[in-house]
Amino acid sequence: MPVRTALDALxxxxxxFLRSSWPWRSALYLAGSLLLALPSIGVTVLMMLTGSKVPVxxxxxxxxxxxxxxxxxxxxxxRWRLWLVDTQRLDPxxxxxxxxxxxxxxxxxxICYALFSAAVLCWMDVxxxxxxxxxxxxxxLTAVLExxxxxxxxxxxxxxxxxxxxxxxxxxxxxxxARAAMTRVILGPHDSERLVEVTRSRARLVDAHEVERxxxxxxxxxxAQQRLAALNLQLGLARHDLPEGSTLEAPLRKAxxxxxxxxxxxxxxxxxxxxxxxxxxxxxxxxxxxxxRSPVPVDVGIDLPGRLPxxxxxxxxxxxxxxxxxxxxxxxxxxxxxxxxxAGDRIILxxxxxxxxxxxxxxxxxxxxxxxxxxxxxxxxxxxxPVGGPTVLQVEFEGAPVRAR
Amino acid sequence: MLRVVVxxxxxxxxxxxxxxxxxxxxxxxxxxxxxxxLIAAVGLHRPDxxxxxxxxxxxxxxxxxxxxxxxxxxDPGLPVLVVSQYVQQTYASELLDSAxxxxxxxxxxxKDRIGDVAEFVDALERVGDGHTVVDPEVVRQLLRRRRxxxxxxxxxxxxxxxxxxxxxxxxxxxxxxxxxxxGVAKHIGSLLTKLDVWPDEDDHRRVRAVLAFxxxxx
Numbered sequence: 001m002p003v004r005t006a007l008d009a010l011x012x013x014x015x016x017f018l019r020s021s022w023p024w025r026s027a028l029y030l031a032g033s034l035l036l037a038l039p040s041i042g043v044t045v046l047m048m049l050t051g052s053k054v055p056v057x058x059x060x061x062x063x064x065x066x067x068x069x070x071x072x073x074x075x076x077x078x079r080w081r082l083w084l085v086d087t088q089r090l091d092p093x094x095x096x097x098x099x100x101x102x103x104x105x106x107x108x109x110x111i112c113y114a115l116f117s118a119a120v121l122c123w124m125d126v127x128x129x130x131x132x133x134x135x136x137x138x139x140x141l142t143a144v145l146e147x148x149x150x151x152x153x154x155x156x157x158x159x160x161x162x163x164x165x166x167x168x169x170x171x172x173x174x175x176x177x178a179r180a181a182m183t184r185v186i187l188g189p190h191d192s193e194r195l196v197e198v199t200r201s202r203a204r205l206v207d208a209h210e211v212e213r214x215x216x217x218x219x220x221x222x223x224a225q226q227r228l229a230a231l232n233l234q235l236g237l238a239r240h241d242l243p244e245g246s247t248l249e250a251p252l253r254k255a256x257x258x259x260x261x262x263x264x265x266x267x268x269x270x271x272x273x274x275x276x277x278x279x280x281x282x283x284x285x286x287x288x289x290x291x292x293r294s295p296v297p298v299d300v301g302i303d304l305p306g307r308l309p310x311x312x313x314x315x316x317x318x319x320x321x322x323x324x325x326x327x328x329x330x331x332x333x334x335x336x337x338x339x340x341x342x343a344g345d346r347i348i349l350x351x352x353x354x355x356x357x358x359x360x361x362x363x364x365x366x367x368x369x370x371x372x373x374x375x376x377x378x379x380x381x382x383x384x385x386p387v388g389g390p391t392v393l394q395v396e397f398e399g400a401p402v403r404a405r
Numbered sequence: 406m407l408r409v410v411v412x413x414x415x416x417x418x419x420x421x422x423x424x425x426x427x428x429x430x431x432x433x434x435x436x437x438x439x440x441x442x443l444i445a446a447v448g449l450h451r452p453d454x455x456x457x458x459x460x461x462x463x464x465x466x467x468x469x470x471x472x473x474x475x476x477x478x479x480d481p482g483l484p485v486l487v488v489s490q491y492v493q494q495t496y497a498s499e500l501l502d503s504a505x506x507x508x509x510x511x512x513x514x515x516k517d518r519i520g521d522v523a524e525f526v527d528a529l530e531r532v533g534d535g536h537t538v539v540d541p542e543v544v545r546q547l548l549r550r551r552r553x554x555x556x557x558x559x560x561x562x563x564x565x566x567x568x569x570x571x572x573x574x575x576x577x578x579x580x581x582x583x584x585x586x587x588g589v590a591k592h593i594g595s596l597l598t599k600l601d602v603w604p605d606e607d608d609h610r611r612v613r614a615v616l617a618f619x620x621x622x623x
Contacts, residue, residue, distance in 0.1 A: 229418050230417040234421070240522045260517060288495060289546075
């Protein structure tokens with residue numbers, strides 16, 4: 001088994017373990033706690049020397065408080081010194097400024113851990129290292145330190161010292177390993193944070209995607225579309241000026257028709273890439289336009305007190321487009337309806353049809369892609385589609401502030 | 406001959422529209438590239454009609470449309486033809502709503518229509534004449550949302566209704582459907598009764614009534 005941490009090292013054969021660097025690294029790791037313990041040790045010693053009547057634990061309180069304030073710094077130190085007993089790095093989560101720190105749950109974990117570390121753990125570290133070196137060493141030095149002992153006693157004590165010294169790496173390494181594992185659990189990324197990070201990065205991805213789509217839309221509108229429009233006009237003029245009965249009439253008409261079809265296709269393409277009316281007029285207007293193009297008659301009941309935040313507006317729009325596409329393609333419905341309900345700070349969007357039902361999200365990638373898009377703005381999507389209908393696609397956006405524009 | 410102000414930000418299209426209008430014997434007194442210049446040009450030249458794109462600088466959203474609405478508010482007698490790259494009912498409705506009954510002609514056309522040169526110029530002249538012209542695509546979309554009384558119309562009556570909504574006169578409808586004018590009048594009478602819209606002799610008001618009905622029923 002590969003040895004990654006001090007705890008893993010304990011499983012090595014004794015000879016291998018004792019020859020390895022792990023015991024030394026563990027001892028060094030624990031000795032590092034002296035740095036943390038020094039302030040509280042210093043205060044304690046000072047009080048004992050001045051003969052203060054204040055109990056020892058009370059002296060540790062100011063030191064511990066300071067440790068709380070320095071929580072993130074201590075945590076940084078704790079993470080850094082992990083390299084001694086853990087081959088896997090533990091990087092601090094990215095945070096910016098005081099506000100960034102206060103918003104992250106991990107900051108509070110850091111402060112708690114710093115308090116615990118400065119008040120309890122560092123003492124234990126020091127005690128462990130101290131006991132595991134002091135006793136073997138003094139035992140071994142019995143001959144010098146206790147000249148009054150008899151030969152047998154001295155030899156026995158020295159033998160005990162040698163045995164203790166040989167065994168000492170085990171408790172030291174075990175404690176260091178346990179301490180490091182604890183540090184990793186408390187200061188490492190928690191599941192909920194990982195999720196928040198994933199959501200954020202997904203939202204960033206969607207944003208970047210949207211910016212790109214907008215750029216493509218602009219480029220197509222300014223470039224190809226203008227040239228095709230000019231071509232369409234020129235062909236129209238040429239046809240108009242053509243003398244009656246010219247042999248060019250048929251090929252010109254064909255060319256003109258092709259140009260018109262190309263314009264039409266390009267227009268639909270651009271519309272699909274980025275809906276201009278959505279940015280200009282908001283969800284209700286954009287949905288009314290989509291509904292107008294749907295082959296299945298659609299009732300639109302969107303009543304919002306203002307504009308939605310842009311990412312939510314876009315997500316909602318794409319849900320409607322895809323849902324109405326599905327209605328047209330698969331549902332055999334005679335009518336569909338798009339409605340919104342505002343409940344507190346939640347927006348519920350419903351697309352309903354009176355078709356055959358039995359829609360299966362696994363059937364196509366459209367619905368799954370939509371669910372991803374909705375999830376990126378922290379919304380949820382539900383599909384009710386019993387065989388025989390009706391089908392209701394419901395999307396809910398949580399905490400959506402509605403702002404008037 | 407109409408004196409026209411053209412506003413369109415894309416140079417190619419602008420030159421195309423100017424060439425087309427001139428080719429059919431009208432005069433382009435100014436061709437500009439954004440909404441502010443449009444308003445200034447109208448103030449300066451007092452044209453017979455304005456042709457403007459919807460999407461223009463600086464923000465490329467709907468400056469042209471807003472400028473058109475503003476121009477109409479300050480001068481209800483100024484005919485305006487808005488051309489749009491997209492069919493957007495919202496834009497069409499806003500434009501038509503801005504026109505008071507009895508005011509000058511107004512039109513909303515898809516930009517593709519400039520390719521059908523004669524028809525485009527015909528639409529321009531009709532708007533200049535005080536008529537309302539609505540792109541067939543807008544009408545098609547409005548009709549697609551049909552429900553209520555619209556479901557009671559026969560296919561033939563729906564066809565007539567669509568042409569009415571586009572702003573065609575009875576004569577034009579009769580020509581396009583290859584029926585007699587009397588036949589068209591009969592269809593119109595019956596469909597307006599079914600829709601509960603009162604017939605009106607004035608073309609202009611008739612279009613408004615039909616569009617208002619379609620818009621409201623959707």
